[in-house]
Amino acid sequence: MPLVLIGPHVRWSLSHLACGESCVNPWTATPEAGISAQVVAAIDINTTANQIYKHNFPDTPLWNKTIEGIPLDDFNKLCFDVILMSPPCQPFTRLGLYRDVTDPRTKSFLYILQLLPRLHQLPRFILLENVKGFENSSARQHLVEMLSKCGYTYKEVMVSPTSNSDSSVLIADKESSEEAEGSDALSVVPCLPKEKHSEANVLYKLETTNEALRKMNQNIDLSVRQVQDFLEAEENIDQYLIPHKTLLRYALILDIVTPLCRRSVCFTKGYGRYVEGTGSVLQSCMETKMESVFQHLNQCSEKEEKLQLLQKLKLRYFTPREVANMMGFPKTFSFPAHISTQQRYKVLGNSLNVVLVASLLRELIS
Numbered sequence: 001m002p003l004v005l006i007g008p009h010v011r012w013s014l015s016h017l018a019c020g021e022s023c024v025n026p027w028t029a030t031p032e033a034g035i036s037a038q039v040v041a042a043i044d045i046n047t048t049a050n051q052i053y054k055h056n057f058p059d060t061p062l063w064n065k066t067i068e069g070i071p072l073d074d075f076n077k078l079c080f081d082v083i084l085m086s087p088p089c090q091p092f093t094r095l096g097l098y099r100d101v102t103d104p105r106t107k108s109f110l111y112i113l114q115l116l117p118r119l120h121q122l123p124r125f126i127l128l129e130n131v132k133g134f135e136n137s138s139a140r141q142h143l144v145e146m147l148s149k150c151g152y153t154y155k156e157v158m159v160s161p162t163s164n165s166d167s168s169v170l171i172a173d174k175e176s177s178e179e180a181e182g183s184d185a186l187s188v189v190p191c192l193p194k195e196k197h198s199e200a201n202v203l204y205k206l207e208t209t210n211e212a213l214r215k216m217n218q219n220i221d222l223s224v225r226q227v228q229d230f231l232e233a234e235e236n237i238d239q240y241l242i243p244h245k246t247l248l249r250y251a252l253i254l255d256i257v258t259p260l261c262r263r264s265v266c267f268t269k270g271y272g273r274y275v276e277g278t279g280s281v282l283q284s285c286m287e288t289k290m291e292s293v294f295q296h297l298n299q300c301s302e303k304e305e306k307l308q309l310l311q312k313l314k315l316r317y318f319t320p321r322e323v324a325n326m327m328g329f330p331k332t333f334s335f336p337a338h339i340s341t342q343q344r345y346k347v348l349g350n351s352l353n354v355v356l357v358a359s360l361l362r363e364l365i366s
Helices: 047-056 072-078 105-116 138-149 209-219 244-253 290-297 303-311 320-326 341-351 355-364
Strands: 003-006 012-017 037-043 081-085 125-131 153-159 169-171 280-284 315-318
Touching: 072 105, 081 105, 081 355, 105 138, 125 355, 138 169, 138 320, 169 244, 169 355, 244 303, 290 303, 320 341
Parallel strands: 012 037, 081 125
Antiparallel strands: 003 012, 003 081, 125 169, 153 169, 280 315
16 A cells, blocks of 8 residues: 655655655655655555666665565654555456455555554654545545544545546544534545446447536646646557557557547546557547548458458557656656566556646645
8 A cells, every 4th residue: 555654844854655666756746746755665565666767766665575564663764744544456346346345455555454453653744645445435434533533633525637547545643723624525626427328329430429628628627737738758669559569459449549639538547458448549640530440341241351451550559758758757857777667657647647646635634
């Protein structure tokens, strides 16, 4: 479980307890948030995440251990004012069978809830991020019971970065004199409901009119930067072209964006390996109209003919660096040379949007 502890006021001192298979260090978000901070510890048992973490943050002490293996005395020695955490999301998802607190992966989170009230000094602030669905879980109920017991006020919001899925966020303040906002109800950012496919409103690809309208509205939001702002010039870009077999089998469910789009779907750890729901792909050739290609696809009887038609779009995966750009990682962030492309996608898919974290930090500290 990614856990960050921020220490004494004036110059914040952060302890990032568990990278959680993620290459994110809170240090990447604190400058964006206008906060001066120092990470005093990072803990994880994932070797790939640790290698990437150490490559980018060589001066941060890195502990290879589980959170529940850290005794109370070690936490007390860290002296922190802020705790930021992102418990494993699988227990609160359909794929994780909604096992909630019965899932062994919640063990570290429940340990923290049991440990916090016993600290010599309670942290001033707590920020928690998880997937949509956490807000209805027993784990969340355990959390708010602990917060109430320890005298915290808190509020909950649903946030949705343009390149990430909805996240449930809870912010708690020990010294706030204000009433807790949303302590019993979640403030949710409105989203268009997903509509079941029906032949009457399928346009092209496997897409409904509602889905097409949602994408169009996202692409005309001038407050969001265009995809082209995040692209990189690479010598071997052809290695990221969608394989022929994938094109023929999954073309109708690919989420395709152009350099002029202002949206993408969430990039997950399965990007580059699986197709549906793992991230958008880029149409590199702008001279060819995507609508025209898919409208003529059904008229092709031979696989080779269909392939030639689809290849006109020059569809490719975003590179790991481009995914990192869209997630707000600074230009100074990099991967060790020996980390494979698939490993890079995996850690990025397990990471958080840096711009979002920065915004939450400003909300938390202000």
